[in-house]
Amino acid sequence: MSLRQVSQKLVMVAAGLFLALPLYAGDVPSPVLPKAKAKANEEFGCVEPVTEMRKNHMKFILHQRDDTMRQGIRTSKYSLAECINCHVVPNENGSYARYGDDNHFCSTCHTYAAVNIDCFGCHRDTPEAATPGKALTGKSSPHPNDVVFNQHSSLAQETDKPLPAGGAE
């Protein structure tokens, strides 16, 4: 086999792999985005055209973040709070998906694209109106994942003894 033949074969194999890729990708369903509450712009829906938002939403938010934090510029156009207010909508029983749930607006694509963000370590992942004021009781406990952890870890089960009354530490 000449060098030329080898290289031709290699190209064909590469092309075959490339063509096969979409078949594998087809195993993962495309994200289904929850519908936004309102239209920010009559012409193209969101604050920028959808294609632009898909590609560059993180840049808009990042820019706004520094402007607000450092200079006190508090316009709502690119603010994360407004994204959440408009895009995170309640489900049929009136409750809101959390970031990390499959049906949370941000999670839908971030899960699909394997993107990790830490916005919601500090920012709330539901609209302002979802829980007025501070509401850190019941279901919105600061450790929503504890239950899952406790179930699967024998260590956790061993050490997960109820505290004596009054023993806050």
Added chain:
Amino acid sequence: MANNDTLINQARRSFFGKVAAATGMAVAPGVVLYQVAQAKPAAMAVTDKVRWGILINTTKCADGCDACVTACENEYGWGPESEPHSAPNQRAQWIRKVKLTDKATGHVQTLPLMCQHCEIPPCVDVCPTGASMKRVDGIVLVDKHICIGCRYCMMACPYKARSFVHEDLTDQNVNAPRGKGTVESCTLCVQRVDNGGTPACVEACNAENHNAMFFGDLNDPESDISRELAKNGGEEIRADLGLNTGVRYQGL
């Protein structure tokens, strides 16, 4: 170097102040140019023409009243409910009531203590990432986006004003993003101030009719706080450190 910068800035500031006063008078008698007294438009950046401050009259601050602390807790969601697994002295605390008892006379004073919004903030000096910062209008903040939680600023602060968040939080107030692994402190209610409002503690103190706290622009000689300071004075806590705090106290 920091001191040199400060001296220059103070010189500039007083110069511009005089110029502004002169031009203000030249416009028309009785007409004063208010550039900063009203709420700024949302798209406008803050300016160094103002310097926000609080004046606290400790003689009016009632022993046993913690309205300012409760108001701050409600506004920003810190407190026992937000960090239930932490020890009380470990939890975030943005503002606290301090009680001073003179051992010789038994005289008791109480005062609220929070971030003093220094002109030369030690927390900003020591921050390795630039997260601890002072806005041009004098408000000292933590940019939690770049805070790495090293807590140098907590060590540097002479007022013990900063706290570290130890637990995962959810459902934060939309105006108070706070989360595990970052340092936080009094923000002088920056989002209220930017919208022309007053800090929650000052509002609560007035609502209780104690009227022990004044909020205003220290650079504007016509503001309530400046008039009161000019008339009756106001001390800094640890004035020996030369930090030129934005929070001043009377009756100490």
